[in-house]
Amino acid sequence: DAGVTQSPTHLIKTRGQQVTLRCSPKSGHDTVSWYQQALGQGPQFIFQYYEEEERQRGNFPDRFSGHQFPNYSSELNVNALLLGDSALYLCASSPGTRNSPLHFGNGTRLTVT
Amino acid sequence: KNQVEQSPQSLIILEGKNCTLQCNYTVSPFSNLRWYKQDTGRGPVSLTIMTFSENTKSNGRYTATLDADTKQSSLHITASQLSDSASYICVVSDYGGSQGNLIFGKGTKLSVKP
Numbered sequence: 001d002a003g004v005t006q007s008p009t010h011l012i013k014t015r016g017q018q019v020t021l022r023c024s025p026k027s028g029h030d031t032v033s034w035y036q037q038a039l040g041q042g043p044q045f046i047f048q049y050y051e052e053e054e055r056q057r058g059n060f061p062d063r064f065s066g067h068q069f070p071n072y073s074s075e076l077n078v079n080a081l082l083l084g085d086s087a088l089y090l091c092a093s094s095p096g097t098r099n100s101p102l103h104f105g106n107g108t109r110l111t112v113t
Numbered sequence: 114k115n116q117v118e119q120s121p122q123s124l125i126i127l128e129g130k131n132c133t134l135q136c137n138y139t140v141s142p143f144s145n146l147r148w149y150k151q152d153t154g155r156g157p158v159s160l161t162i163m164t165f166s167e168n169t170k171s172n173g174r175y176t177a178t179l180d181a182d183t184k185q186s187s188l189h190i191t192a193s194q195l196s197d198s199a200s201y202i203c204v205v206s207d208y209g210g211s212q213g214n215l216i217f218g219k220g221t222k223l224s225v226k227p
Contacts, residue, residue, distance in 0.1 A: 040219070041219055041220075042117075042202055042217035042218050042219045043202075045214070045215060045217075090156050092156075098144060098145075098206075099145050099164060101159035101162055102159065102215075103159070104149075104156030105156050106154070106155045106156045107154075107155075
């Protein structure tokens, strides 16, 4: 049973560029959340998708956008990259119930130069 | 403001020893509290989830406690192993949104030395 898979694992981009990160949720999970984790910090919530709609959003600018596909996989897009966007981007899936654990992927390490 | 504070920030112990990590929160209304283990360069892995009515939960050598009155939780690791070296993150959920808002602590970095 495959867990949460993310691609790519590492990425280097230049300031001002755009990036797309991808996530396939664990089998049976319909809810996908994205997190940004800076070095030495806890994950910060970006947004959550359910039934192809953004259901909740954290305190991130509109440069961060996402999408969920009918097969529940998801993309995170970041436009006009800033140096401060350098971080580990984590995708987490869950079956959507309140007390269910999140299953995280191993993340995409984004470096903006 | 909803916050989760963890202590200590980092900890070094010898293999075989026990240790306890602390988590204090100000999240309200409280829904559940979770502990995650995050190895370097990997995603967090769930250790325990506790709701308001649970005051202890174990997962192998990991035992989490919850005192909802004082808004404190601890994670006790027994007979530590080198593979326990990781960051341990406390996460508290409120009743916001459809599944609750998850508030993450910054984690405690544990190093287990031989």
